[in-house]
Amino acid sequence: MSRRGVLTVISGPSGVGKGTIIKRLFEIEDNLYFSVSATTRKPRDGEIDGVHYNFKSREEFEHDIETGEMLEHATFSGNYYGTPRSAIEQRLSVGKDVVLDIEIQGAKNVKKMLPEAVLIYILPPSIDELKRRLIGRNTEDAESLERRFKTAYQELHEAPEMYDYFIVNDVVDNAATKIKDIIEGERCSKNAMQDVLKQILEEAENLA
Amino acid sequence: MSRRGVLTVISGPSGVGKGTIIKRLFEIEDNLYFSVSATTRKPRDGEIDGVHYNFKSREEFEHDIETGEMLEHATFSGNYYGTPRSAIEQRLSVGKDVVLDIEIQGAKNVKKMLPEAVLIYILPPSIDELKRRLIGRNTEDAESLERRFKTAYQELHEAPEMYDYFIVNDVVDNAATKIKDIIEGERCSKNAMQDVLKQILEEAENLA
Numbered sequence: 001m002s003r004r005g006v007l008t009v010i011s012g013p014s015g016v017g018k019g020t021i022i023k024r025l026f027e028i029e030d031n032l033y034f035s036v037s038a039t040t041r042k043p044r045d046g047e048i049d050g051v052h053y054n055f056k057s058r059e060e061f062e063h064d065i066e067t068g069e070m071l072e073h074a075t076f077s078g079n080y081y082g083t084p085r086s087a088i089e090q091r092l093s094v095g096k097d098v099v100l101d102i103e104i105q106g107a108k109n110v111k112k113m114l115p116e117a118v119l120i121y122i123l124p125p126s127i128d129e130l131k132r133r134l135i136g137r138n139t140e141d142a143e144s145l146e147r148r149f150k151t152a153y154q155e156l157h158e159a160p161e162m163y164d165y166f167i168v169n170d171v172v173d174n175a176a177t178k179i180k181d182i183i184e185g186e187r188c189s190k191n192a193m194q195d196v197l198k199q200i201l202e203e204a205e206n207l208a
Numbered sequence: 209m210s211r212r213g214v215l216t217v218i219s220g221p222s223g224v225g226k227g228t229i230i231k232r233l234f235e236i237e238d239n240l241y242f243s244v245s246a247t248t249r250k251p252r253d254g255e256i257d258g259v260h261y262n263f264k265s266r267e268e269f270e271h272d273i274e275t276g277e278m279l280e281h282a283t284f285s286g287n288y289y290g291t292p293r294s295a296i297e298q299r300l301s302v303g304k305d306v307v308l309d310i311e312i313q314g315a316k317n318v319k320k321m322l323p324e325a326v327l328i329y330i331l332p333p334s335i336d337e338l339k340r341r342l343i344g345r346n347t348e349d350a351e352s353l354e355r356r357f358k359t360a361y362q363e364l365h366e367a368p369e370m371y372d373y374f375i376v377n378d379v380v381d382n383a384a385t386k387i388k389d390i391i392e393g394e395r396c397s398k399n400a401m402q403d404v405l406k407q408i409l410e411e412a413e414n415l416a
Contacts, residue, residue, distance in 0.1 A: 123404070126408070153412045156409060157409065164397065164398060165401075166396055166397075166398065166404065166405060181393045181395075182393035184386070185373070185386075185390035185393030187389075188328075188389075190373070190374065193374040196374065197331075197368050200331055200335065200364065204360075
């Protein structure tokens with residue numbers, strides 16, 4: 001009897017460097033599966049179905065929402081984006097660890113549907129630093145930057161309530177290693193070990 | 209602002225090899241403080257006060273129980289044994305991680321008094337193996353062995369309810385590494401990071 005997989009959700013405010021940390025995490029830890037999102041957006045040149053996204057028709061996606069197959073979903077620019085449930089659950093049931101990269105509202109929904117999910121929130125070293133990183137992107141006008149700041153502050157207020165772990169992104173390698181540590185620890189959690197525990201209790205029962 | 213220390217309580221049924229694992233843990237992880245128990249038992253030859261035990265008079269110990277200074281205590285052969293609170297809390301408050309080696313009833317009391325405590329339970333690879341290890345000690349008559357088995361089975365039934373993490377002791381090095389991983393992960397827990405979180409929220413508040 002083996003352990004169940006660990007489902008890890010990673011979130012963080014815009015500009016915190018989450019993408020870079022997750023990329024590094026997958027370089028230092030092989031035994032992780034990154035959940036591929038579903039979308040109704042048309043594939044761009046070079047994008048492969050099942051690799052970059054699971055491309056779906058609007059009808060398929062809405063059907064998946066109705067049946068509960070979407071753990072969470074959101075709409076951007078008129079397209080659906082979401083996290084398919086069955087591929088994740090199938091992997092967890094055979095002891096594979098799954099990582100999701102989703103924002104705070106999506107994380108809330110995942111936690112509601114799969115309460116065993118481990119929620120990690122990436123923090124900036126300081127708010128000033130977060131501002132610098134957002135401005136450094138230099139892709140936005142003052143107004144949309146201001147909106148991003150506001151969203152980031154609001155998220156930072158909601159996060160402590162919801163999330164289980166908090167990692168300060170000062171050095172990418174350290175932050176990635178901390179996520180690895182958390183996942184390794186969670187592989188021994190009561191939830192991950194439930195089948196092992198059950199088996200040993202049955203053995204004790206039979207011998208008592 | 210730095211993180212708070214992690215308080216880890218390690219328990220396991222008699223014969224599971226907990227002592228060996230904890231010894232190994234302290235070899236592979238320097239930044240841990242092992243809490244020294246207090247006792248009213250007289251020091252044996254070579255035992256140093258504050259190293260092997262905090263030796264106390266019966267009056268002192270009973271006073272500590274009354275004031276809540278004993279996180280947990282028990283009586284063996286007419287002597288008190290217990291876990292002093294203030295030395296632990298002082299270390300946690302400055303970000304030092306503390307390890308306690310106590311049995312299941314003591315762990316329950318520690319958790320009640322310090323709910324942030326992380327509880328780890330060591331499991332045998334199998335019940336047969338636990339039996340073999342208990343018999344292998346060869347220091348007891350059949351009757352007291354039978355009593356140990358019974359206690360171990362009973363503990364195994366109580367543990368899943370109480371404990372946060374479960375580690376199978378198949379290979380000592382692996383088991384010790386898993387405890388290290390759990391502690392490293394818990395250094396990023398909401399509790400350990402509460403002061404860091406507070407500071408960053410205040411910063412966000414001031415800039416919002």
